[in-house]
Amino acid sequence: MPRAFDRRTLLKCIAAVAASTAFGCSDDDDELPILEDRAFYPQSVASGEPRAESVVLWTRVVDPGSPDADVDVTVQVALDDRFSQRVLELTGVTVTSAHDHVLKVKVTGLAPRTRYFYRFLYEKNGRLVASPIGRTRTAPEAGADVPVRFVVANCQNYNRRFYNSWQRLLQLDEDLDFVVFLGDYVYETTPEAAPPGVRQVSFSEPAGALRLSTSGGTVLAAASLSNYRDLYRTYRTDPFLQRAHERYPFIVVWDDHEFSDDSWGAHANYTDGRQEELQVERRRNAEQAFFEYLPVDPDEAPEGVVDLDATPRYPDTRVWRALDFGTTLRLIVTDYRTQRPDHLVPEDAWPATVAVDAAALATLGLTAAFAADTFAYVDIDAPEYAEAKTLLRGAYVGLAVTAGLARTEAEARADAAVRGPQALAYVNPVLVQTGRAPIDPVGKPRGLGFVHLGKTALFSRLGSRYVTVKDTYDVYAAWRDLSTGGGAQNVLGPQQRDFVLETAGGAQAWKVLVSSVSPTSMVWDLRNKPDVTPESVRNRYYFDVDQWDGVPQEKARLLAELRGRTSDRLVVVSGDIHASFASVEQGVPALTAPAISSASVGEEAAEQVAAAGFPPSSAVYRYVVTEQAATLREGNPGIVFVDTNAHGFTVVEVRADEVRAAYHLIPGTEAGTDYGQRPDDLAARFTRHDFTVRPGVISSA
Known part of the structure; x- marks a missing residue:
């Protein structure tokens, strides 16, 4: 069994470090040579869930010479990257193949708003094989009135796409408290076959996947635990994603693609109602891989090695939670998928009904x-x-x-x-x-x-x-x-909804609601477009009712209740739609971050409109695809900023009196270009758009 922390020893080490920067917390001085070797840590390291006194550390350790063997490692945490000021050394931690050689450790007793460095060590052939060095940062203490800066990111499809957005964030070297990742960390599907050398996920056990026929050919959808692990293993080999995790703690929630596109509960939606798609085992497999591979701590585990077998899975999952950052910010992380009911209009609905x-x-x-x-x-x-x-x-x-x-x-x-x-x-x-x-x-x-x-x-x-x-x-x-007494639209479920409303109170200056899907209303208003034919098409349309537009009464209720409990110091950060929005929705400022790499909503709208029978030469196509941004502004006057064709991320800074947001954007057409060896060219392709948020208002900065 892994050895748990001894709190008295940990506190003793911290006190000693404060007294003498030359003091090391290990029982003995290091005698074996230390050599960093990423081959033993193929997915590098990561940290997450930063609180004032704790953080979760993660790695995956595989001995290339014995890839199926369990290994014992040492975990070190220090105040410096040379590890001369160690605050923790935990030895004899066993990493097992039962959980794909991943390890999560919750470190407690840390100092607030402090940067720490961490690494993992594995003894092999008379030397210590070290992981890459990660750095992390704890949250400000409860009474601290300090600005809080974080990045909002989401939707990072890997297949045939490159992580230019992560590369740009690393270039900027932003001083961040954390990265909040809103979901679609992985995409569950991958083409069944691809030419050699193409950047693509391959399943080690393809027989365990679902085979889906699409207009672009056959794709495989992850179904077995092995399939879902393959997704995370592959995504986390990207060097820029690895370095982002090495540099910043992440706060992660899932959306749909961690399990299945447009899912609700344990239901998939691949066949549009032709088949029953309740897939409980598949959902549980998806969740297990998620909890294994990401440094999340939804249940606030005790200190020490996180027991992955004890993490509840569907239908008992809970990933919604709140994290406080001094007096400035309370981050309320919500789960839009697990408890939500079905979409209001069934895919197999008979149109005449x-x-x-x-x-x-x-x-x-x-x-x-x-x-x-x-x-x-x-x-x-x-x-x-x-x-x-x-x-x-x-x-x-x-x-x-x-x-x-x-x-x-x-x-x-x-x-x-x-x-x-x-x-x-x-x-x-x-x-x-x-x-x-x-x-x-x-x-x-x-x-x-x-x-x-x-x-x-x-x-x-x-x-x-x-x-x-x-x-x-x-x-x-x-x-x-x-x-239904509100039941048909309660996408959060009763328990989570109560939690969100209760947590919205408190002394923090701002509450930031983390929603995987966007509350920005995306409306195409074709009512007064005489060139749109046939005339029956001249209506207002919601583009996507999988997101908050699909539950309009609940959206209005929830935002109104939250406004009251937060004295209008409320902001929603969201993603999913692969577009950038800054809008005010029913009095609540909403910042929707662009996708890291996934196909933009401009591309997706083109597919949907063409599928509905309107070719590029039609007026409908022009309004909802070619002139999409203008049409969305016309349909929703609350939109202050929109870009439906770019990838990137949003940097948010929360201050006592205002929130600032900077959108860093690159054209979506660049997703297929690898800028890994061309950093200057990459920087030139990015643009920046700045906004200021005050209670109920967004304005250009």
Whole structure:
């Protein structure tokens, strides 16, 4: 068993160091020669969770001559990089293959706001093989009124992309308290095959992965524990990511790709509803690798070697937490994925299904707003619509079989979907295509079908997670919120939500809410664009309702409650969307950091719009892709700054009276260029944009 810390010995060492800088804390002077060798520490070192008196240290130790063997190491922490002022030496720590040779150690009893150096030593052939030297910094003490500086980063796809953003941060040598990483530290998919020499993750056990067919070819999605470990092992071989970890402590939370794209709980979304995708074991594998490879401490473990077997995993996971930095900042880290319910519009929703009927509209006081014929619906089970129902059912079965379902399953799903209230906006075009007369809408009840929300196809994310009609979606969301007592939109879950609100109080000058997904509303307003055709497309659209736009009532409630508890000294930092935003959302300043390397939202919007049937020559494409930034500003007047095509990071400095933010950006087209040996060229490609945040306001600095 690894040896735990002896607190009395640790305190004695600290006191001795204070008295004499020449004092070393080991029992004996070092007699063996020390040689740094990264081959024994292929993922280098890292630190995280900086608190006033503690920090978590991490490494992975593998003996190249005996790669499967357990090894014993020594952990050293010092006030200087020569380790003459040691404050800790922990010997005989066993690193096992059971957890892929990773080691996490929580060091306590440290001094506040102090820089420490650390390393790991492994005795081999009469010498001590040392890890790279890491440096870390503890948080200010509770009463300290000092500025706090940190970087916000997220979304670092590795495949065929280079970490120019990390290289630039290292060039700047920013004096930081920590890096907050908002999620998508790894991406769970990788192409099944690639040419030799291409920068790409390869699974050592590909049979354990899921095989997914995409327009770009077959990809493998991590599923086994081995697969997820391969992701972290490979990502952490990047030299610039390694050096960022060596230089700064990280505070990390996950988003979706640490498990599965657009996930909720243990549910994946690869098949858009064609298959059931509850994957509990896969989720637990993903979490285990996350906890093994990142220096996180969500449960505030006791001092000493962190017991990785004791870390709770799904469904008992807790990664939400709060960290204090003097009187200036309380960082509230949230988990958007683990407890959230499904997206409000199912990917397999039948477009004709009425989601908000006449009674619901009346309850919401919106009967008059939806009186037009386009919102008419009928009970398709009524005898007079028997023929129409048969045709609709046939249409459903045909679409489902084309999507890959077996006929028996398609027919069963058709029986469940083609029943009860059906929206004529979808029913009548189907009837016309079969040569039948449409159903007269006169005198029929009014309501909203999924088709009115932009859901025009079965088994599609369009109209479900992406590109939904804003005004009708908001009504549907309001009805789901009302009819479920808020449950349909409570993406944080009851326990975490209570924690966030309770933690938002306190004496710190500023509360910074860490959200993996952006609260900035991304709206395409095409209502007054006469060149947009057909006319039915002239609506307002949410681009992405996987993020906070998807839960508008809960977003409004939560931000309002947080504003009250923080006296408006609240900022949200977020990522996920692969774009840069500085905006004010319902009175709350929001800073959305760009992706480190993942495809920009400009690229992704182009794919979604093309998939919806609008080519580059169309007005729709021009507004939502070519002129995307201007369209987003028009759709959300709260946006102060937007860049949808750049990679980079955001440096945030929190002071007692204000928050400053600097966006460091490089064009997303540079992601495929390796600037590792061209630092001057890299520096010239970056631009900087500065902003000042005061309660409820963002302005250019």
